Amino acid sequence: MSINEFCCYRGCCTEWEQEILLYMDHEISPDSCERVQRHLDRCDECARFYRIMDREEQLLSGRLRHQVELTTEPDIIADLVMRDIPAFQPITFSQRVKEQVSAAAFYLFDRDRRHYSLAASILICVCGLLLAMRVGNVAEVQNINIVRTGQVIPIAPKEPIFIYLDEGEFIQLPDDSVIYAMKDTYFSVNSCNMDAPESSSINEERSLQLFSGKLCIDVSPHPAKIGFSVICPNAKATVFGTQFYVSTTTGPSKTTEVGVRVGSVMVEKRGKNQVGLTILENKEMTTINSFNGVVNLRSPYPLRPDLRRLLDCFNEARRDRSARRMLPVLHLTENLKNVSKDDSMLPLPE
Amino acid sequence: MTKNAEATLVSQVLNGRRECYRPLVEKYQMKIYLLACSMLGNPSEAQDIAQETFLVAYKSLNQLKDQTKFGSWLFGITRNLCYSAMRRQKIKTEPIDSVAYQDIPNVVPMRPSEENGVDILSILMKRLDDLPEKYRVLLRLKYLEDYSYQEISEMLDIPVDLVRSRLFEGRRLLREDLDNVRRIANEH
Numbered sequence: 001m002s003i004n005e006f007c008c009y010r011g012c013c014t015e016w017e018q019e020i021l022l023y024m025d026h027e028i029s030p031d032s033c034e035r036v037q038r039h040l041d042r043c044d045e046c047a048r049f050y051r052i053m054d055r056e057e058q059l060l061s062g063r064l065r066h067q068v069e070l071t072t073e074p075d076i077i078a079d080l081v082m083r084d085i086p087a088f089q090p091i092t093f094s095q096r097v098k099e100q101v102s103a104a105a106f107y108l109f110d111r112d113r114r115h116y117s118l119a120a121s122i123l124i125c126v127c128g129l130l131l132a133m134r135v136g137n138v139a140e141v142q143n144i145n146i147v148r149t150g151q152v153i154p155i156a157p158k159e160p161i162f163i164y165l166d167e168g169e170f171i172q173l174p175d176d177s178v179i180y181a182m183k184d185t186y187f188s189v190n191s192c193n194m195d196a197p198e199s200s201s202i203n204e205e206r207s208l209q210l211f212s213g214k215l216c217i218d219v220s221p222h223p224a225k226i227g228f229s230v231i232c233p234n235a236k237a238t239v240f241g242t243q244f245y246v247s248t249t250t251g252p253s254k255t256t257e258v259g260v261r262v263g264s265v266m267v268e269k270r271g272k273n274q275v276g277l278t279i280l281e282n283k284e285m286t287t288i289n290s291f292n293g294v295v296n297l298r299s300p301y302p303l304r305p306d307l308r309r310l311l312d313c314f315n316e317a318r319r320d321r322s323a324r325r326m327l328p329v330l331h332l333t334e335n336l337k338n339v340s341k342d343d344s345m346l347p348l349p350e
Numbered sequence: 351m352t353k354n355a356e357a358t359l360v361s362q363v364l365n366g367r368r369e370c371y372r373p374l375v376e377k378y379q380m381k382i383y384l385l386a387c388s389m390l391g392n393p394s395e396a397q398d399i400a401q402e403t404f405l406v407a408y409k410s411l412n413q414l415k416d417q418t419k420f421g422s423w424l425f426g427i428t429r430n431l432c433y434s435a436m437r438r439q440k441i442k443t444e445p446i447d448s449v450a451y452q453d454i455p456n457v458v459p460m461r462p463s464e465e466n467g468v469d470i471l472s473i474l475m476k477r478l479d480d481l482p483e484k485y486r487v488l489l490r491l492k493y494l495e496d497y498s499y500q501e502i503s504e505m506l507d508i509p510v511d512l513v514r515s516r517l518f519e520g521r522r523l524l525r526e527d528l529d530n531v532r533r534i535a536n537e538h
Contacts, residue, residue: 057493186355
């Protein structure tokens with residue numbers, strides 16, 4: 001590029017200079033964007049200024065990126081960091097008690113600061129906690145053993161699980177139910193009790209909480225007919241043995257989708273003073289929308305083709321727990337979803 | 351990955367699940383690396399700083415009060431490490447009205463022609479390196495990865511309006527130099 005190509009744009013449209021730069025950076029509103037485009041069509045000086053600036057920025061950007069890419073590979077940072085860090089030792093309850101007792105001892109026996117009242121209150125708290133544990137008021141929390149990537153991992157009930165792998169992840173619960181969680185799904189296993197008596201409340205024994213994201217679930221039938229429920233922000237799906245799909249979104253307007261491949265699922269809407277449920281049978285789905293505290297539960301309708309394909313693929317892939325086998329159908333689902341976006345914007349019948 | 355998901359991962363790391371730190375590193379490694387690159391101008395040193403940032407953050411993770419602000423906290427650590435590195439190496443940043451901007455010693459015709467053509471890209475690169483730090487870092491971040499004003503504001507912990515005005519000012523300074531270069535080239 002030659003120096004002579006730089007025109008003297010000053011004195012022509014200096015007031016447009018900042019607007020044009022914001023337009024180049026995609027940092028202006030659609031209205032202003034249109035205004036700048038109209039001006040660029042009209043004004044030769046500004047159009048030339050824009051062309052030159054754009055080329056100049058591209059040249060600089062290319063040279064800087066070239067320097068950075070040639071010198072190093074930032075992707076190796078994660079490997080290097082993970083190689084160097086030790087595991088955190090979680091603080092156990094007994095360690096906390098020890099800390100409190102030593103703090104009390106410090107205040108009690110330190111010559112300079114004998115805060116007897118503070119030491120006494122800490123000791124009383126510790127003694128109260130110990131007593132509560134002894135009499136069984138504070139129950140020991142039993143871990144749930146799940147299988148992730150071939151390894152048995154004990155997790156605490158309600159401990160959040162976040163999926164960050166592109167291909168998602170297969171997780172097996174202690175009751176042999178299989179979950180496929182897609183990327184960016186955030187959920188927890190609240191309970192998975194296989195020893196519950198038949199008379200107990202069905203919804204409390206096997207339950208997941210889905211905060212956001214998408215899950216495909218293959219629920220194994222329980223001998224004692226204990227139900228399996230998935231709790232979403234605005235809906236709850238309860239099943240006894242089926243393959244189904246649940247997705248939910250976060251934000252002020254939450255949308256939950258439930259689709260069934262095989263079996264039946266009871267879907268209830270959740271919200272303040274909101275009552276309503278529907279039963280989904282084979283190859284049916286429903287949508288629950290909530291906005292400003294009002295929850296709308298749509299009547300069952302045929303399962304969307306993309307979800308049907310997804311659940312079929314899940315049915316195949318769950319046998320060898322291969323998340324990679326889900327990748328082609330995930331891409332396809334994303335594309336189909338974009339196409340059917342207009343359809344989902346239709347008002348929902350009650 | 352949302353802020354809440356990040357907070358969840360941080361709490362899982364604090365509960366002893368070391369492997370949960372990887373997605374956090376993977377999410378921020380590029381931004382941290384480019385921020386260090388922009389501040390130091392040396393990619394290999396920036397990689398060391400990026401690595402050190404994640405190690406320091408891991409060791410002091412229990413000091414993070416608001417776990418949803420993990421990203422901002424990480425950028426803060428990077429900036430501090432970069433400033434320390436700059437102090438160690440006595441990297442100086444010259445003020446805008448220094449001599450380097452008044453006379454332009456590096457205007458050498460690369461391809462002498464009837465158009466008085468010069469390598470504008472080399473001049474731009476030199477001018478960019480000589481800009482005061484507050485403009486240089488911003489412009490480098492913009493050119494390296496085309497980050498939005500909001501992202502740059504988070505990385506440098508400055509208001510979005512300030513990002514906008516500094517980018518505008520930085521670009522104006524680069525162009526002013528070019529006007530001078532053009533004038534000198536024409537005089538030759």
